[in-house]
Amino acid sequence: MELVEICRQAKEASYLLGQLDTGTKNRALLAAADALENNSNQIIAENNKDMETGETKGMPPALLDRLKLDEGRIRQMAEGLRQIARLDDPIGEILSMKKRPNGLMVGQKRVPLGVVGMIYEARPNVTVDAFGLCFKTGNAVVLKGGSDALHSNIAITSVLKGVLADCEIPQEAVSLIEDTRRETAASFMKMNEYLDVLIPRGGAGLIRAVVSQATVPVIETGTGNCHIFVDETADQNMACEIILNAKTQRIGVCNACESLLIHQNIADSFFPVLAKALQEKNVEMRVDSQIMQILNRDDSVHTALINPAKEQDWGTEYLDYVISVKTVSSVDEAIRHINRYNTGHSEAILTDNYANAQRFLNEVDAACVYVNASTRFSDGFEFGFGAEIGISTQKLHARGPMGLNALTSTKYIIYGNGQVRP
Numbered sequence: 001m002e003l004v005e006i007c008r009q010a011k012e013a014s015y016l017l018g019q020l021d022t023g024t025k026n027r028a029l030l031a032a033a034d035a036l037e038n039n040s041n042q043i044i045a046e047n048n049k050d051m052e053t054g055e056t057k058g059m060p061p062a063l064l065d066r067l068k069l070d071e072g073r074i075r076q077m078a079e080g081l082r083q084i085a086r087l088d089d090p091i092g093e094i095l096s097m098k099k100r101p102n103g104l105m106v107g108q109k110r111v112p113l114g115v116v117g118m119i120y121e122a123r124p125n126v127t128v129d130a131f132g133l134c135f136k137t138g139n140a141v142v143l144k145g146g147s148d149a150l151h152s153n154i155a156i157t158s159v160l161k162g163v164l165a166d167c168e169i170p171q172e173a174v175s176l177i178e179d180t181r182r183e184t185a186a187s188f189m190k191m192n193e194y195l196d197v198l199i200p201r202g203g204a205g206l207i208r209a210v211v212s213q214a215t216v217p218v219i220e221t222g223t224g225n226c227h228i229f230v231d232e233t234a235d236q237n238m239a240c241e242i243i244l245n246a247k248t249q250r251i252g253v254c255n256a257c258e259s260l261l262i263h264q265n266i267a268d269s270f271f272p273v274l275a276k277a278l279q280e281k282n283v284e285m286r287v288d289s290q291i292m293q294i295l296n297r298d299d300s301v302h303t304a305l306i307n308p309a310k311e312q313d314w315g316t317e318y319l320d321y322v323i324s325v326k327t328v329s330s331v332d333e334a335i336r337h338i339n340r341y342n343t344g345h346s347e348a349i350l351t352d353n354y355a356n357a358q359r360f361l362n363e364v365d366a367a368c369v370y371v372n373a374s375t376r377f378s379d380g381f382e383f384g385f386g387a388e389i390g391i392s393t394q395k396l397h398a399r400g401p402m403g404l405n406a407l408t409s410t411k412y413i414i415y416g417n418g419q420v421r422p
Helices: 003-017 022-038 040-056 061-067 071-086 124-136 147-166 182-188 204-213 236-248 267-280 289-297 311-315 331-341 354-363
Strands: 094-099 105-112 115-120 140-144 174-176 197-201 226-230 257-263 284-287 306-308 322-328 346-350 368-371 408-415
Touching: 003 115, 003 140, 003 174, 003 182, 022 040, 022 071, 022 124, 022 147, 040 061, 040 071, 040 147, 061 147, 071 124, 115 124, 115 182, 115 204, 124 140, 124 147, 124 174, 140 182, 147 174, 197 204, 226 236, 226 331, 236 257, 236 267, 236 346, 257 267, 257 331, 267 289, 267 322, 284 289, 289 306, 289 322, 311 322, 311 331, 322 331, 331 346, 331 354, 346 354, 354 368
Parallel strands: 115 140, 115 197, 140 174, 226 257, 226 346, 257 322, 284 306, 284 322, 346 368
Antiparallel strands: 094 105, 105 408
C-alpha cells in the first residue's frame, strides 16, 4: 500500500478510535498481550532473521542488544500492554469547568492527538509500546521502523492487527510502513494533511534528520549524555553500585550513564576503587588530568582501559563500554559542567548533603534529575506508565518519559443557554 493511502486510512480510523469506550480499549489491549505471548515463537523466528542480518552487517553489540527479542522480552512487552490496560483512561477527563459572568460554562477536557507518526530504528519493542499507548488514548499510529528490524516489526504488527480484527476495531489503529527507502521516510515527515504529530526515537543522527526535515510538528526525543556526580559526602559503596548499574546494566540505552563527575576531595580514595570495579566490567575510562595524577601516585590501579580524555568526550553519548570521568571542586562546578554538556535527559547526584541535593534538583536543566539513584530508572515502565513512546528532552507539551497524558491534547467545551456576544 502506498504511503499516502496508509496515512489517509489512519486518519479515517482515528475518528472512530477517539470514540471507543474504555472497556473496549482495555479488552483489546489484554487480548493483544495474550496474542504476543501466544505467537512468541513466530515473532522470535522473524527476529532471528533480523539478528542474522545485523550480525552479518557488523552491527555494534549495543544495537544488536536493542534489536534482540526473546521470550522474556516478549513477556515484558505483553506486561506493558496489561499495565496500560490497568491505567486510568485520560480521554474525556474534564480538566476544568468555570462559570463566566454571562452564564457561559467554559471547560476543558482531554482528547486524542489524532494520528501519531513514529520513526524509529532497530527497536521492535517500540512497535508494541507505541501501539499500546496510542490505542489507549484513542490515537491511530503509523510506524516507520528501520530496515534492521523489518521482519520483527512485520510479525508484531500482524499479530496486533489480527487482534483488532477479532475485536471488530479498525485495523488501521496501527499501520507499518514496510518501504524502508529514505525517500519514503522523507515523504512521511511531510504528511501534514494526515499526521498530527511525529515522534522520532533513535540515535542522534535520526533525531536531527527528523527535526530538520519534518513539516509535521515534532516531539523531540533526545539522546542521553547522562551524568552522575559523586559529591564529597556520598556513600562510596553505594556510589560504586549505582555507577556500575547505570553504566553496565545495559550499555545501548539512552538512560545509561556516559559521564561521571567526582568531587576532588574524595577522588584519591574513591576513583581507585571504582576503577577496579569498572575494569572488571571491561569499561574504558577517559579521564581528566587530575585523575591521571592519581594514577601516577597510586600504583595499585592498573592503567588498562584508562586513557586521557579529549574535549569531545565530555559531550559524547557512547552507547558502549566507555565512560568519561572528570573531577570538580564543588557542586557549583558540577552543575555548570552538566548544564553545558548534557542533552537534557537524566542526571544524578550521589550525596548525603541535603542542601547540595536540593540545589542539584533545582538547578540542573534536564527532564529527569535524581538523588542517590541510577539514571536507568528514566523509563515509562519504571515510572508506572506501562510503557513509553519516548523520552522527550524538549520543553513544550511533554518532557521526560512520555506516557498516556503526553499523547493527548485538550479542547474547550462551552455550555450556553442562548448567550450572544454584545
